[in-house]
Amino acid sequence: MKSYLSILKIVLHGRSAGNILLATILSFTFSIAVILCTFGLMDGFDHLLKSGLRHSSGDILITNRRGFFTYSTDLKKQVEVVAPLAIAPVIQTEAFALREEVSKGVLVRGIEGDNFSAATGLVLEVKPGEIVIGQELAAQLKLSVGDPLALTFSKGNDAGESLPMIQLFHVGGITEHGIYQKDLRFVYLNRSELAELMGLGNKVNLLILATEKTNIPLESLEPINLDQKALRNELDSEFIVRPFWNEYDFLIEAVKVEKFSISLILQLIVVVAVFNIIAFVIYIMEKKAQDFFFLRAVGLSLKSLNHFWFSSVLIIWSVSCVGAHLLSLLFNWCLQHVSFLQIPGEIYVLSSLNIKLDTMAYVTVYGVSLLWILLAAFIGYLRLKKRPIIQGLRQEFSS
Amino acid sequence: MSFITLHNVEKTFGKTKVLRGLNLSIEDRELVAIRGASGSGKSTLLYLLGGLDHPTSGKVMIDGKNLTSMNDEKLALFRNSHVGFVFQFHFLLPSMTCRDNILLPARIGGKDTKIVEKDTEELAKILGVTHCLSKFPFEISGGEQQRINIIRALSLRPKILLCDEPTGNLDSKNSEKVATLLKNLAADFGATLLVVTHDDKVASFFPRKIVIEDGQIIG
Numbered sequence: 273m274k275s276y277l278s279i280l281k282i283v284l285h286g287r288s289a290g291n292i293l294l295a296t297i298l299s300f301t302f303s304i305a306v307i308l309c310t311f312g313l314m315d316g317f318d319h320l321l322k323s324g325l326r327h328s329s330g331d332i333l334i335t336n337r338r339g340f341f342t343y344s345t346d347l348k349k350q351v352e353v354v355a356p357l358a359i360a361p362v363i364q365t366e367a368f369a370l371r372e373e374v375s376k377g378v379l380v381r382g383i384e385g386d387n388f389s390a391a392t393g394l395v396l397e398v399k400p401g402e403i404v405i406g407q408e409l410a411a412q413l414k415l416s417v418g419d420p421l422a423l424t425f426s427k428g429n430d431a432g433e434s435l436p437m438i439q440l441f442h443v444g445g446i447t448e449h450g451i452y453q454k455d456l457r458f459v460y461l462n463r464s465e466l467a468e469l470m471g472l473g474n475k476v477n478l479l480i481l482a483t484e485k486t487n488i489p490l491e492s493l494e495p496i497n498l499d500q501k502a503l504r505n506e507l508d509s510e511f512i513v514r515p516f517w518n519e520y521d522f523l524i525e526a527v528k529v530e531k532f533s534i535s536l537i538l539q540l541i542v543v544v545a546v547f548n549i550i551a552f553v554i555y556i557m558e559k560k561a562q563d564f565f566f567l568r569a570v571g572l573s574l575k576s577l578n579h580f581w582f583s584s585v586l587i588i589w590s591v592s593c594v595g596a597h598l599l600s601l602l603f604n605w606c607l608q609h610v611s612f613l614q615i616p617g618e619i620y621v622l623s624s625l626n627i628k629l630d631t632m633a634y635v636t637v638y639g640v641s642l643l644w645i646l647l648a649a650f651i652g653y654l655r656l657k658k659r660p661i662i663q664g665l666r667q668e669f670s671s
Numbered sequence: 672m673s674f675i676t677l678h679n680v681e682k683t684f685g686k687t688k689v690l691r692g693l694n695l696s697i698e699d700r701e702l703v704a705i706r707g708a709s710g711s712g713k714s715t716l717l718y719l720l721g722g723l724d725h726p727t728s729g730k731v732m733i734d735g736k737n738l739t740s741m742n743d744e745k746l747a748l749f750r751n752s753h754v755g756f757v758f759q760f761h762f763l764l765p766s767m768t769c770r771d772n773i774l775l776p777a778r779i780g781g782k783d784t785k786i787v788e789k790d791t792e793e794l795a796k797i798l799g800v801t802h803c804l805s806k807f808p809f810e811i812s813g814g815e816q817q818r819i820n821i822i823r824a825l826s827l828r829p830k831i832l833l834c835d836e837p838t839g840n841l842d843s844k845n846s847e848k849v850a851t852l853l854k855n856l857a858a859d860f861g862a863t864l865l866v867v868t869h870d871d872k873v874a875s876f877f878p879r880k881i882v883i884e885d886g887q888i889i890g
Contacts, residue, residue, distance in 0.1 A: 275779045278771075285766030566762050569723060570776045570823075571751025573744040 275572070279580050282563045283556055296545075296552045297588055300645070301595035303545040307538045307637050308600045312627030314531040318524060319628050320450070322493075322517055328449040328458070329516040330360065330391045330480035331496050332503065337510050340475040353506045354483055354499040358390035362478040363466050369405075369459065370422040370438075371413040378409070378459045380423065381478075382466030391482040394447065398462045402444025406455030410446045419443045423459070425470065439469060493517070539640065546644045549588065553581075553652035578653050585649040593638050600627055672735070674699035674863055675720065675831075680729035682715055682886075689715045691886040693729070697879075699830075702854055702864045704874035707883035713867045714835055716883065720865065721754045721833045722746040734830060751780040755824030755862070757853070759836035763808035763816055763823075770804040773823045780827065787826050794822045798852070814845055821852065825860055832857050834866040838873050850876040 284290050334351070341347075343361045351359060363382035368375045389395045396404050403421055415421060425437045441461070449455050467473065483499045496515050503513045517524055557564070564577070604627040607613050673696035682690040689712045697703055707713040718724055719731055722738050723746075731738040734753065741749065763772045770791065777787040795801045798818045803811045811819070817837065824832060834853060838846035850866070850873050857864035866877060874880050882890035 275781070278767075278775060278778050281766050282764055285764075562762070563764055563766075566764070567775075567779065568747070569721075569750065569756055571747050571779045573747030575744050576747070576779075 276580055282560055292552050292555060296548045297591055299548050300545040301592040303541040304592055304596035304637060304641050305599035306541055307535060308596050309603050309627055310534055310538060311633045311637060312600060312629045313625060314527055316626045316628035318527050321520060325516050328392050328394045328454055331483045331516055332481040332500055333514045334479040335477060335512045340472060340477045342474060343476055350506050354502050356481040356483050358387055358482040360388040360391035360480040361476040362480055363463055363476050364478045368424045374413060379457050380459050380461055382461050382463035384463050391480045396447060396460055398460050399444055400462045400465045401441060403441040404445040404447055404460040405443060406458050407446050407448050408452060408455035415443050417443050542641055542644050546648050549648040550651055557655050581652050582649050585645055589642055589645045673697060674734060676732040678730040680726045680731060683727045689886050693888060695888060697863060700861055700863055701879055702857060702877045703879045703881060704877035705865060705867045705881045705883060706874045711883045712886040713883045717833050717835055717867050721756060722749045751776055753830045755829035755832045757820055757824045757834040757837045759839040763819060765808055768805055768807055769819045773826050776827050791822060791826060813840060817849060825856060828860055829862055832862045832864045836867055846873055
């Protein structure tokens with residue numbers, strides 16, 4: 273320890289050495305932080321998207337190729353094969369929401385409040401004559417609870433079947449799905465009321481199943497995959513069984529590919545930082561060459577000097593890792609609280625992102641950066657080993 | 672068996688043969704001056720005796736130990752515990768006080784610095800540089816730096832004291848002082864002293880003189 277501190281004192285003597293070391297550590301910290309944040313943002317997007325989708329979609333969706341179907345006892349028995357925790361029969365149709373000469377295309381869902389909430393985790397109470405809308409739609413149409421909102425449906429009334437049907441409702445509640453598009457497009461009505469309006473009787477065109485507990489975050493999609501397969505085997509071929517993320521499957525897949533490819537590209541940033549470390553090593557070797565050769569002359573072995581270098585490099589790496597972690601926490605805080613860092617909701621599906629990092633992400637990023645920095649240490653070691661002491665002493669004394 | 676023995680030692684740097692078939696014996700506690708012109712190989716001989724390098728061929732034996740067969744770590748240990756170096760350019764590290772410079776070999780060797788500090792205080796008193804111990808090298812004179820250098824070389828009570836042109840930077844009056852000082856300290860510490868010099872007057876202070884010319888001992 274004493275000899276380590278003595279050598280460290282020599283290395284850091286002089287303002288330039290200290291400043292260069294600080295700059296080196298900062299650049300390495302920053303490069304690791306960039307990769308950590310990228311990983312974290314992608315994992316955060318993945319997690320948030322799936323959580324948001326699940327929050328309002330349930331786990332498995334069943335539709336019929338012919339459109340509307342009856343949720344019969346037989347069908348119920350078939351669906352029970354996966355022992356769902358909740359089943360919500362839904363009528364889903366498209367409509368236009370009209371408010372003060374502004375119209376918006378919406379997806380109307382006729383639901384039964386209790387079983388829909390149990391199946392999706394989205395707590396809604398829809399009374400007849402009332403409509404529940406998403407917060408984005410409410411903001412764009414300037415609606416509050418109690419305000420009137422008209423919906424036009426494609427089905428005509430008895431007297432004029434070619435004409436759209438217009439029905440007036442009152443806003444009974446404003447909900448938040450966690451996904452921008454859903455908050456803008458989804459509206460909820462009482463199912464019986466919608467079935468009566470559209471003359472559907474007891475028919476539905478969508479079944480939403482919850483096969484996992486809705487209030488517990490899902491770490492793996494495998495159970496849902498298995499349930500989906502089981503249902504496909506059980507149900508007739510006219511039924512289509514899809515997992516909740518199916519709608520955004522392409523996006524989730526793209527994020528996975530992008531995460532891998534971008535992490536490879538970002539290694540370039542780490543390489544640049546590693547070159548800074550190599551430059552620092554070379555700078556110290558040349559500037560302090562005299563001192564190092566003298567230390568060797570009075571008894572410092574090459575092995576001890578190498579221990580010093582590798583220990584120092586590991587300390588630089590450790591400090592950089594801690595710094596990178598703190599930077600990623602800071603960036604995450606800024607993402608949540610600084611307005612110009614918010615994701616534009618009109619373009620992206622989610623209106624806010626956070627950085628989510630698991631153990632594997634840390635191990636991967638820190639592990640790869642450790643390999644790079646050990647390479648820098650090895651180059652330093654090779655330079656040290658190259659010149660014998662006697663040559664170093666003679667050269668340094670003659671200069 | 673002599674304390675220091677060289678058997679047919681040769682040293683080549685690239686294509687240049689600096690030492691040619693050297694044979695030499697030095698007894699314990701001998702005081703030796705190694706004389707020769709610039710480029711004759713005297714400093715190279717000194718460094719080989721100090722374990723700073725291996726000969727290209729031949730054998731170097733010191734106190735029964737074969738330096739030629741030692742690896743880097745063993746040589747480093749040997750240098751730390753057996754050898755004290757006094758270089759021409761005092762080579763005090765500017766980042767440390769004179770006291771820390773003196774304690775450096777002890778710290779590198781993992782020795783107890785308290786004992787070394789006690790010896791340091793005594794030596795500093797003898798050499799009249801007590802007031803320099805807490806100062807940095809750039810704050811003291813050249814002569815004082817050389818004396819600190821000598822204290823550092825003796826800090827671990829080495830068996831061999833190797834001095835490479837210790838008076839090279841000094842005037843004749845101070846050269847005499849340093850030469851006498853080295854002789855007396857080596858005798859007090861029971862160390863074998865080898866001083867490389869090109870100055871005949873300095874060489875005259877030592878009972879035994881070895882003359883090197885073109886890598887060979889001629890006298």
